[in-house]
Amino acid sequence: MVSAPARSSRSAAAIAGYLLGVATVPLDLLAALAAPVAMPLTDRVATIERWRVTHLLGVPPTAAPRGARAAGYLAARAVIGLVGAVVLGLCGAGVVSAAALVYGASTGAAVPIVDATEPGQITWTTVAVVLLPGAVLCFLGVQGLVGVVRADAWALRRSVRPGPGELAQRVAQLTTTRADVVGIIDDERRRIERDLHDGVQQRVVALSILLGRLEREPDGAAGAELQRRAITETGHILDELREVSWRIYPAMLARDGLHAALEALADRTPLPTRLDYALSERAPRPVESACYFAASEAITNAIKHSGATAVEVGVERDGPVVRLRVRDDGIGGADLTGHGLAGMATRVTAMDGTMRVDSPPGGPTTITVEVPCG
Template sequence: MSSSPAGSARAAAAIGGYLLGVLTVPLDLLGVLVAPVATPATDRVAAIERWRVTRLLGVPATVAPRGARAAGYLTVRAVLGLVGAVVLGLCGAGVVAAAALVYGASTGAAVPIVDATEPGQITWTTVAVVVLPGAVLCFLGVQGLVGVVRAEAWALRRSVRPGSGELAQRVAQLTTTRADVVDVIDDERRRIERDLHDGVQQRVVALSILLGRVQREADEDRRGELQRRAITETGHILDELREVSWRIYPAMLARDGLHAALEALADRTPLPTRLDYALTERAPRPVESACYFTASEAITNAIKHSGAETIAVGVERDGPLVRLRVRDDGNGGADPGGHGLAGIATRVTALDGTMRVDSPPGGPTIVTVEVPCG
């Protein structure tokens, strides 16, 4: 029983999408006509059609065709819309004829719409004779409607499918990205090793020396002071380990999600940091990881190099994309090719995402990441 309302909603959405497809034929033709002089307008019409097909007809497609492909898609779409209008018209005519026959048989009245101009011409026998061919025609009409929907899905998928040149470019990009990811991973391992060696290890050595002095010290007051210093040093070690673990992969990100991890990051940032989080559900873990480390790296750069006084972090959903934007009011001049940002760009590119750094001299610096979320 619980699936019935959902099925009815899907059917209603599909019918609405079909009818809307018939009505948008003039818009599709207009998009084709303006393609040579107004490509963005054509792309916009194609995006509207993608929304209709994905949201109402339930066809998965994360992107809309663009450029020449958008014009070709709209041409096919217009033809399918016209075919759909014809099929819909025939189905409507069949429904009207069936209703007229039943009305004439039940009342004995004349039904001119089916060429029965005299009363009593339509009887139940007449209805019984046309039931079988009517049922066959109804079945064919429904199949025509389904066929148009399937053709719509095929046209959209075909128009966004990459060509051989694009596939070759994609393979080259993935090969480069894979090499970059390996380099980034090696750099991260070396950084973690330095953090452990220069930070945690040195403090552990200092703690062991303090504990040795505690064992050798005979003066109770002096021993108590050394013990307090050892306890303080233990706290520093725990802080260092916690800091290293957050840089590797914060447990809060895996456990509680991106929102909680960014809130904790904002709380740990020494500069005033505002967080605007607009996602209503959790994104896939790789997307959350890419967004978190982008924010962490951008905030670290702002603290170390920009002279910023405030930082703003925003996360929102834009269709199939999750967009993260980090803005600081510092001096600007950030280098997108720098080690930290380049590593983040590689991580994002591996997920088919994009990263932009807008940092004019004098600021502000805005780092924007967009990652597909399915």
């Protein structure tokens, strides 16, 4: 059950959103007309309108339209805002007229605003006669206000709804992504097998040899040395197992969240790594996983290929998406078809996200990942 303060807060936000929608009509119209020469401005104004509709009018969060869709949305928004202004004006005129009639009936004074220029022209009988029509007009005015809010929500949803061609493209993209994900899973399995075979298994074999020698060693001093080496080798095996399990899925990510996992990743990175984490609450686990492994792969690429001396990692939320940005000061020229970046893009695309790579020759390289989080 919603409390009275919460209802009051929502009502105040809705009123503010409605009035702001009326006030931004000139800005919406200007941004729609400026789309051919200033598309970034159009996209920015569409983002502002999306914030107004979702945060003030209480419409469920959705993505902001971009490009031609943003221009069309703002044009529709300008028309809706004009209708909203007319409805608001009519409601205001009705309230003023009702107040004037009550004032004239209670005081007997002239009320020129309702064409009662002589004292005593407005009586309670007059008020009673217009009461029913006034109530009907009041009801219609409220419905008009609600209709404008619904039209605002409809215009936003319609502007981000994919068309038939986009749906077909999306199906094809999902089919390709599914095949890519299967391939990535197989590659990960082979990598884990190599890690276990070349690392852990070899150390286990070495440990078994040491234990066999220790069992056959009659000399106490030599046996103590073999025992010490066996204990050291056991520690190496545990370290190898932790390293393999961390690369598969770090326990810290599931237990403590993305922030703690990225801090640990920054500490483990040999390059100086600065982390700027701006999320106020935890994102869904699949989103955290996608962002973490994208950051890990981007940092690995920076260490192996870019010759970077420092790395910056930033995480923030922009409406319905979590944005991860990894920047290094290396030589640039990242290969987008390489196994690492291609796998990262596939993982992000499988989450309905996007990835952009800005890596001009000479650097720097900036990888931006955006993952929807609802």
